Amino acid sequence: xxxxxxxxxxxxxxxxxxxxxxxxxxxxxxxxxxxxxxxxxxxxxxxxxxxxxxxxxxxxxxxxxxxxxxxxxxxxxxxxxxxxxxxxxxxxxxxxxxxxxxxxxxxxxxxxx
Amino acid sequence: xxxxxxxxxxxxxxxxxxxxxxxxxxxxxxxxxxxxxxxxxxxxxxxxxxxxxxxxxxxxxxxxxxxxxxxxxxxxxxxxxxxxxxxxxxxxxxxxxxxxxxxxxxxxxxxxxx
Numbered sequence: 039x040x041x042x043x044x045x046x047x048x049x050x051x052x053x054x055x056x057x058x059x060x061x062x063x064x065x066x067x068x069x070x071x072x073x074x075x076x077x078x079x080x081x082x083x084x085x086x087x088x089x090x091x092x093x094x095x096x097x098x099x100x101x102x103x104x105x106x107x108x109x110x111x112x113x114x115x116x117x118x119x120x121x122x123x124x125x126x127x128x129x130x131x132x133x134x135x136x137x138x139x140x141x142x143x144x145x146x147x148x149x150x151x
Numbered sequence: 152x153x154x155x156x157x158x159x160x161x162x163x164x165x166x167x168x169x170x171x172x173x174x175x176x177x178x179x180x181x182x183x184x185x186x187x188x189x190x191x192x193x194x195x196x197x198x199x200x201x202x203x204x205x206x207x208x209x210x211x212x213x214x215x216x217x218x219x220x221x222x223x224x225x226x227x228x229x230x231x232x233x234x235x236x237x238x239x240x241x242x243x244x245x246x247x248x249x250x251x252x253x254x255x256x257x258x259x260x261x262x263x264x265x
Contacts, residue, residue, distance in 0.1 A: 074256075141186075
């Protein structure tokens with residue numbers, strides 16, 4: 039069975055500092071990987087996704103993630119965060135090109151001035 | 152081009168009542184997915200539907216929960232005889248063809264059972 043582990047439930051960081059949100063997955067088959075962001079009382083917005091090709095994926099709002107097959111990881115990074123990045127971030131996997139997403143429990147990013 | 156529309160945004164029900172949650176997919180999307188988000192948890196898959204068909208309901212509780220996506224109109228998630236444990240945010244997503252390319256989420260319905 040597939041699972042997604044987000045190692046940090048909360049990450050506090052100061053404005054303009056770099057941040058990395060960690061995500062590990064388990065799967066015996068090829069997967070597609072996603073990061074979503076959820077602002078308070080809103081739905082999920084896709085930040086970026088890895089389907090194939092280059093292992094470094096660039097997304098919206100200056101975020102990027104690197105797919106590491108040997109470590110089964112898909113960590114999200116941003117070199118300099120803003121107050122407006124304060125939100126909850128979810129890592130998700132999908133097996134194959136169709137079907138449902140399996141989500142991690144989320145990481146709450148809190149950016150302080 | 153409106154996104155995925157869910158209504159109501161907030162729904163309060165007393166224990167034992169029925170809750171009906173609606174989801175109108177994006178224009179041109181014929182695949183709908185429902186997810187539930189419990190407090191301090193990630194989203195959990197519930198059901199995947201195409202027009203008039205349930206494709207995968209492996210995440211649906213066995214009792215009290217049902218879903219439909221009729222030929223005309225929105226997809227409906229129905230919860231009968233609600234209990235406090237049903238309190239959660241319910242999200243709908245739609246896709247034009249069931250692949251991972253065009254998966255779009257709605258803003259959710261927050262159900263509170265009192």
